[in-house]
Amino acid sequence: MSKKNAILLTATHLFAHKGLNNTSMAELSKITGAAGGTIFHHFKNKEDLFLNVINNVKETVTSAFKTYFLEHRFDNGLKMVEGAIMYYLNLAETMEDRFLLLHRHDPYKLAETNSTCRQYLEEIYDCLLDVFERGIKIGKDDGSIQIISTRNTALIIFSMIDGIVRFNTYKLYSAGALYDDLMASCRKILTR
Amino acid sequence: MSKKNAILLTATHLFAHKGLNNTSMAELSKITGAAGGTIFHHFKNKEDLFLNVINNVKETVTSAFKTYFLEHRFDNGLKMVEGAIMYYLNLAETMEDRFLLLHRHDPYKLAETNSTCRQYLEEIYDCLLDVFERGIKIGKDDGSIQIISTRNTALIIFSMIDGIVRFNTYKLYSAGALYDDLMASCRKILTR
DNA sequence: AAACCAACCGAATGATCGGTCGGGTTTTTT
DNA sequence: AAAAAACCCGACCGATCATTCGGTTGGTTT
Numbered sequence: 001m002s003k004k005n006a007i008l009l010t011a012t013h014l015f016a017h018k019g020l021n022n023t024s025m026a027e028l029s030k031i032t033g034a035a036g037g038t039i040f041h042h043f044k045n046k047e048d049l050f051l052n053v054i055n056n057v058k059e060t061v062t063s064a065f066k067t068y069f070l071e072h073r074f075d076n077g078l079k080m081v082e083g084a085i086m087y088y089l090n091l092a093e094t095m096e097d098r099f100l101l102l103h104r105h106d107p108y109k110l111a112e113t114n115s116t117c118r119q120y121l122e123e124i125y126d127c128l129l130d131v132f133e134r135g136i137k138i139g140k141d142d143g144s145i146q147i148i149s150t151r152n153t154a155l156i157i158f159s160m161i162d163g164i165v166r167f168n169t170y171k172l173y174s175a176g177a178l179y180d181d182l183m184a185s186c187r188k189i190l191t192r
Numbered sequence: 193m194s195k196k197n198a199i200l201l202t203a204t205h206l207f208a209h210k211g212l213n214n215t216s217m218a219e220l221s222k223i224t225g226a227a228g229g230t231i232f233h234h235f236k237n238k239e240d241l242f243l244n245v246i247n248n249v250k251e252t253v254t255s256a257f258k259t260y261f262l263e264h265r266f267d268n269g270l271k272m273v274e275g276a277i278m279y280y281l282n283l284a285e286t287m288e289d290r291f292l293l294l295h296r297h298d299p300y301k302l303a304e305t306n307s308t309c310r311q312y313l314e315e316i317y318d319c320l321l322d323v324f325e326r327g328i329k330i331g332k333d334d335g336s337i338q339i340i341s342t343r344n345t346a347l348i349i350f351s352m353i354d355g356i357v358r359f360n361t362y363k364l365y366s367a368g369a370l371y372d373d374l375m376a377s378c379r380k381i382l383t384r
Numbered sequence: 385a386a387a388c389c390a391a392c393c394g395a396a397t398g399a400t401c402g403g404t405c406g407g408g409t410t411t412t413t414t
Numbered sequence: 415a416a417a418a419a420a421c422c423c424g425a426c427c428g429a430t431c432a433t434t435c436g437g438t439t440g441g442t443t444t
Contacts, residue, residue: 003422019297021213025402035423040403042421104297105211108362125364152373155365156352163355164348170300172317173347181344185381195391217432227393232433234391386444393438401430410421 004042006032016100057098058120062127077139092165145190196234198224208292249290250312254319269331276323284357337382
């Protein structure tokens with residue numbers, strides 16, 4: 001693997017687990033084996049490196065989501081929303097680093113001053129919410145879902161799942177133990 | 193107000209809005225008007241100051257919650273859960289600093305190595321969850337709520353609300369616009 | 385009035401940080 | 415194989431950080 005890629009992956013891991021400010025370039029240099037100057041050769045400064053990490057998160061997360069819903073068919077809209085929840089919980093485990101990073105303040109703080117960062121974040125959430133929203137819309141058409149507000153319900157269900165993932169991350173309680181009740185709750189929200 | 197109190201309140205605000213590492217003791221000194229040495233006279237180090245801030249958050253949040261539910265009566269369990277949601281959303285606005293801090297990684301990171309911090313956080317979440325759980329239990333007894341798992345449902349509803357508050361904080365979307373649909377969703381989860 | 389003490393001050397300190405620079409090495413192009 | 419380009423190195427720099435320390439003040443106790 002190229003030094004640049006090693007730096008990017010290690011930075012993703014460290015930024016996710018220790019935060020932007022608690023990760024020093026010296027540590028990054030030590031772990032990757034790249035000299036200090038090498039990092040600044042590939043990324044013009046720390047913020048640029050962070051931005052590249054976020055971009056990488058955006059690419060991997062959205063493409064994983066898009067691919068999954070291109071390759072899978074669902075009996076109806078309700079099943080599709082259920083599939084989205086399952087896949088989101090699944091991704092949060094297999095892409096732990098990336099979801100951890102999205103639960104930190106660092107990206108949102110940078111987004112306040114850096115429009116590129118803001119755009120990356122918006123693309124991620126647009127992509128995720130879009131799947132939920134499409135599922136609900138399809139469900140309303142095929143009769144498996146009965147609610148009024150498509151957008152708001154998508155937001156509510158998404159933040160419910162994301163809230164669970166967050167508490168799971170902090171080990172306040174386990175997402176796995178809630179799985180069945182979580183699914184039941186979502187079905188109740190979506191159906192009469 | 194005493195210098196010590198000024199330091200504590202300013203630290204709460206800065207830690208909440210800028211994070212632990214982005215808040216320097218020098219800045220704290222400048223804003224409060226207290227000399228550098230004075231801060232370390234009252235708090236033995238930065239971690240100790242942060243711990244005192246978390247303790248203060250614990251005290252104010254839990255006592256606000258406890259007082260509210262001691263002084264209010266509800267027609268039934270379902271109304272009590274609805275009241276808990278309303279009051280939680282309300283507190284997240286009026287105690288913005290404190291809830292912002294609880295949505296940062298800083299407290300949970302310290303909790304990994306500092307058992308006092310862990311205990312404070314547990315007390316906060318125990319207190320909040322307890323209200324939801326009691327409401328659900330009462331609702332099951334009086335018939336306004338029909339579900340199987342009291343604990344899990346309390347956790348699910350709580351993380352739904354907390355997830356909304358978090359997205360509201362990041363200005364990804366507004367909690368106010370979701371209020372009606374949020375309440376409707378909760379009622380659906382809790383009733384047949 | 386002497387002794388005491390908590391509150392307070394601010395200059396000084398050593399460690400660490402992000403970032404620079406000049407020079408060496410490898411790879412690609414011509 | 416010569417030239418150009420891209421990659422890589424690590425010593426070094428100025429800024430900033432948390433923390434220390436010797437000393438002052440004003441009120442309370444003896």
